Amino acid sequence: MNKTLFLWLFVACLLSSCSLKKDKLPDDSSAAINTIAVIIDDQLWNGEVGDSIRNKFASPVLGLPQEEPLFTINQYPVKLFEGFSTASRNILIIKKGNENKFELKENEFASPQNAFHISGKTSFEILEILQKNAPDIIKKMRAIEITHNQKIIKDSLLDSKKIQKKFNIDLLIPSKYEYVMRRRNFIWLKSEITSGNNSLIIYQIPWKSIRPNYAVNDIVKIRDSVGQLWIHGSAPGTKMVTEEAYSPYFSKTTLFGNKTYETKGTWQMKNDFMSGPFISYAIFDKAHRRILVLEGFCYAPSKEKRDLMFELESIIKSIQIKK
Template sequence: MNKTHFLCLLFSLVLFSCTKKNDVSPRQTTGKINTISVIVDDQLWNGEIGDSIRNKFAAPVVGLPQEEPLFTINQYPIKLLEGFATDSRAIIIVKKDAINKFEIHKNEYASPQNVFHISGKTGAEIIAILEKNTPKIIQIIHDAEIAETQRIIKQSLLNPKIIANKFHISLNVPSGYEYMLHKSKFIWMKKEIISGNTSLLIYQLPLDYLKKDPSLIASIVKMRDSIGEYIHGTEANTPMITEEGYAPYLLKIKLDGKEAYETRGTWELKNDFMSGPFINYVIVDKAYSRLLVLEGFCYSPSKDKRDLMQELEAIIKSLHVKRR
């Protein structure tokens, strides 16, 4: 082989190698929704640091009738920071080190992924870093899990025309849902599951319906209870109402760029035994001079409800109001 042929062959091999390297896609993350991997040695996990992590990331979910953890935690020692332990969408790595550190790495081992690195010289310093950054970590993980749920939902969608025509919105609803009732300003969709069912409500009210005085939450409860004429049990006088024994949680947020109120609580059928959690969003839609209400609720008496409510939240947060 002469020198010219050798150089051409070498150039071709290098070019092929670079092309193959660019074609390699990042490894895809796996795992169940709302599950995080905590990489920390057993000695720290079984002490105050582990207690702090569990108290924060396995705290009860707001608005559920029974206690369920915010996230399911899988713990692995540092030496197992490889293989399946790095496939999670959310990884928290905690260790003692010569410096105090909190860093967030995107797609460090796979994609999509958030890896949180926490280190400190002492246990007390690690706990202090956790205390300071926990709200941010929880929000990032929650947003990523909503995005993953929405990605799964998009694989099979309900025909959007009825919703779009009635409310001038787009909403990604899984194809498993069926229309139970739709009127001029009200839609009820339901999906049957092994342990019960999940429901979505969409309706609208006049822009001035909610009265902030004396109590915004009281107005939202009154609004919810007013739809009992549509959602009720099989017996007479069994409308769906907001459970009276527990005050709902209220949070002001932005949804589709608009002012909105998020309410979480539990519902029940009056004079009946059925109950479950709900998540309700009231969107102040000035362009259409209305309050747009989207609510998800489930009935699953024998099963956990965290992930069912997560799916309902993900559906509602896919909302986009069409321009007028």
């Protein structure tokens, strides 16, 4: 009797354990922002495949005054990884195999997570797969990092009713930002950091202020006029202007379903020694017949700026335009 009861209890516990294991959701991803776990054997990592990975995923971020990598790469040999999970949001698993394969598995070991599996019969075939898929991999990696950053921001939000009222938009802005200046069509917010600050400015301009064939020139002229009007240093006669020595990086994108011009470059304070990177989005808000400009810029002379600028990008890309 006792043996039978014990057997039934053992089977019930075993089935319960299996069910829990099967239904258990992946652990939350807890990796540092903008990092990749690359699972690859040392032989491949120290050869052409590793060079290709570094060239593509650790290439310099556009628009920063000093070189900083697009992603911070942590490499682990395959043998150390197999049988274990990782909390990285972005994983690149590369190894030689019996077939050429590229596969994305979402939330395989943690959530949220992109796990990209690449295998090839030879190093050359692995390189071909990398070359073909790298742009899409980078796009997905950046998207998951933006979403993660926005989730962090949601934990402590600034009351943005003043922005909603003035520009008819919603933004996810961390509570560490404070209103520095509010004018008729202009708002400036700032977050103080050690030996510097992060700034976000929002303003709107007439619908035809930026001409398609002269977009970069018009954007620079407009942001320089805004800097001259509102953004000054502590000394008299100082004003923010676009750095003339380096041409800004320009691209087209879409934000909240609207055509958008993205501009990245460096700014300087004229007649002063302050400078830093900026990222600007000119959104063609067709519904309201206006161009809405959201720009983030950073002053942090003693710090790396990649993640500071990424925070500003995450804030801007959270925009929702009300009807």
